[in-house]
Amino acid sequence: MEITIEQAQRQVDEWIRTYGVRYFSELTNMVLLTEEVGEMARIIARTYGEQSFKESDRQKNLADEMADVLWVLICLANQTSVNLTEAFARNIEKKTQRDSTRHLENEKLKG
Numbered sequence: 001m002e003i004t005i006e007q008a009q010r011q012v013d014e015w016i017r018t019y020g021v022r023y024f025s026e027l028t029n030m031v032l033l034t035e036e037v038g039e040m041a042r043i044i045a046r047t048y049g050e051q052s053f054k055e056s057d058r059q060k061n062l063a064d065e066m067a068d069v070l071w072v073l074i075c076l077a078n079q080t081s082v083n084l085t086e087a088f089a090r091n092i093e094k095k096t097q098r099d100s101t102r103h104l105e106n107e108k109l110k111g
Contacts, residue, residue: 012074023079033072036070040065 016023046053051101077084103109
């Protein structure tokens with residue numbers, strides 16, 4: 001199933017209003033976002049880094065953790081009236097203007 005960022009923002013809002021009672025505070029959601037990023041980092045460190053998995057880590061799923069990060073980010077966007085579709089488009093444009101040749105000329109990336 002493909003959905004747009006705008007649709008995802010609406011779906012999260014509908015879910016919160018139907019099942020979640022209300023949004024957690026922005027501060028609480030910021031802490032939750034940090035926690036979810038940490039869980040995602042743990043899986044990446046064990047999968048692609050040198051750390052070995054603990055038994056409790058083996059049940060974790062990278063895609064699920066990434067979705068948790070996205071969920072909380074969307075909650076924060078909804079709470080702070082950020083249209084992520086517009087923000088993302090502006091961000092791509094900013095990066096394109098700023099970095100149009102930077103990475104192409106980076107010797108560290110060649111080879």
